[in-house]
Amino acid sequence: MNNINDLRYREVLIECLYQMADDKLLLGHRDSEWLGCCPDIEGDVAFSSIAQDEVGHATFYYQLLHQLGEDDPDRLAFGRDASKWRNCMLVERENDDWTYSITRHLFFDQFDQIRLQAMCTSSYEPLQHGVKKMIREEYYHLLHMKTWFKQLGRAGGVATQKLQQAIEKLWPDVNGMFSFAGIEEDLLRFELIQLTPTEMRVKWEAEMKALFQQANMSWPGEFPQLKHDGRKGEHSAALKTLLLTMGEVYQSEPSAKW
Amino acid sequence: MGMVHRVLVNDHDVTVQLMPTFVGCPALELIKKQTMDRLQQIDKKNRIHVEFVFDPPWTSDRITPDGHQKLKQFGIAPPQKSLQQLPSCPYCNQEDGEILNLFGPTACRAIYYCRGCKQPFEGMKVV
Numbered sequence: 460m461n462n463i464n465d466l467r468y469r470e471v472l473i474e475c476l477y478q479m480a481d482d483k484l485l486l487g488h489r490d491s492e493w494l495g496c497c498p499d500i501e502g503d504v505a506f507s508s509i510a511q512d513e514v515g516h517a518t519f520y521y522q523l524l525h526q527l528g529e530d531d532p533d534r535l536a537f538g539r540d541a542s543k544w545r546n547c548m549l550v551e552r553e554n555d556d557w558t559y560s561i562t563r564h565l566f567f568d569q570f571d572q573i574r575l576q577a578m579c580t581s582s583y584e585p586l587q588h589g590v591k592k593m594i595r596e597e598y599y600h601l602l603h604m605k606t607w608f609k610q611l612g613r614a615g616g617v618a619t620q621k622l623q624q625a626i627e628k629l630w631p632d633v634n635g636m637f638s639f640a641g642i643e644e645d646l647l648r649f650e651l652i653q654l655t656p657t658e659m660r661v662k663w664e665a666e667m668k669a670l671f672q673q674a675n676m677s678w679p680g681e682f683p684q685l686k687h688d689g690r691k692g693e694h695s696a697a698l699k700t701l702l703l704t705m706g707e708v709y710q711s712e713p714s715a716k717w
Numbered sequence: 718m719g720m721v722h723r724v725l726v727n728d729h730d731v732t733v734q735l736m737p738t739f740v741g742c743p744a745l746e747l748i749k750k751q752t753m754d755r756l757q758q759i760d761k762k763n764r765i766h767v768e769f770v771f772d773p774p775w776t777s778d779r780i781t782p783d784g785h786q787k788l789k790q791f792g793i794a795p796p797q798k799s800l801q802q803l804p805s806c807p808y809c810n811q812e813d814g815e816i817l818n819l820f821g822p823t824a825c826r827a828i829y830y831c832r833g834c835k836q837p838f839e840g841m842k843v844v
């Protein structure tokens with residue numbers, strides 16, 4: 460039931476688009492920070508290409524938001540206070556080492572794939588069309604991350620040790636991806652999405668448990684309760700620093716036309 | 718490349734609907750401008766518009782046989798029919814290029830290695 464004139468429909472659609480756009484832009488920005496710093500040239504090219512995809516997807520969502528009456532995409536990206544961001548905490552964390560970044564990306568891509576699949580029949584057609592296209596592109600990201608996760612896990616020594624540390628560090632942030640900050644019931648009611656957050660997490664767990672097994676990594680167990688929910692605008696200092704860096708050029712002359 | 722979805726003519730307005738190969742392709746504005754410039758050259762009477770659509774989505778199997786040939790001439794292996802197939806070398810036609818990197822210089826290309834002529838080559842991704 461697409462009822463774009465229904466006030467609540469519009470409200471939850473907009474909120475949901477912010478969650479998706481903000482996840483993607485921040486992750487894409489973090490990816491871009493790897494340029495010139497990866498362990499090998501292939502890794503460099505990979506993170507740069509993935510960054511371009513992620514930022515491109517974010518732009519798509521910001522354009523949908525703009526069509527719905529929200530601010531100009533540039534201003535949404537570069538001129539918004541940290542408390543207005545709706546991304547999950549996982550994507551705003553600093554890159555740490557390469558293993559952490561790969562594992563973080565894997566966890567997010569798996570979640571993203573499930574969220575996108577749950578929107579393939581979304582009642583908002585412009586979103587549905589974009590989602591169907593993006594799923595085909597995301598396939599490559601997930602494949603890349605899964606391949607590396609298995610290689611790191613099977614390698615033993617420092618590689619596996621670092622992977623173990625990365626998993627432990629990321630684990631408290633997993634639950635945050637599945638937060639929809641209270642709009643989940645309306646998203647289902649309006650058929651904007653087809654799965655509940657719990658159903659999505661069950662799918663995520665099944666996929667990841669199989670991969671952990673292939674990588675010879677042990678499953679860390681239950682996800683800790685969320686302390687801060689990024690989707691509600693509760694963020695870390697890392698986001699503020701990131702926004703300052705990302706918006707530096709724009710903020711130097713906000714009225715400039717690029 | 719199979720990127721033209723349809724061309725709509727309404728009075729003196731000609732609208733070309735293009736399907737982006739990748740959502741975040743940074744060349745979209747360039748493609749739009751070149752399409753408009755080229756059409757304006759051959760059609761000076763009408764107003765030309767170019768817009769991008771995602772429905773239906775562009776997929777790599779939309780590239781025509783002619784497009785496959787042109788990609789090859791350009792040194793880029795055309796996309797395979799399925800994700801599992803590996804491309805042949807655009808230079809020497811040796812089959813099954815080895816994957817060097819799923820990611821290449823643009824979103825739509827991957828990098829392979831040819832065991833025949835022993836050099837890397839680029840291939841269009843299957844999407």
Ligand SMILES: [Zn+2]
Pocket residue numbers: 806807808809810811831832833834835836
């Ligand atoms: Zn060859």
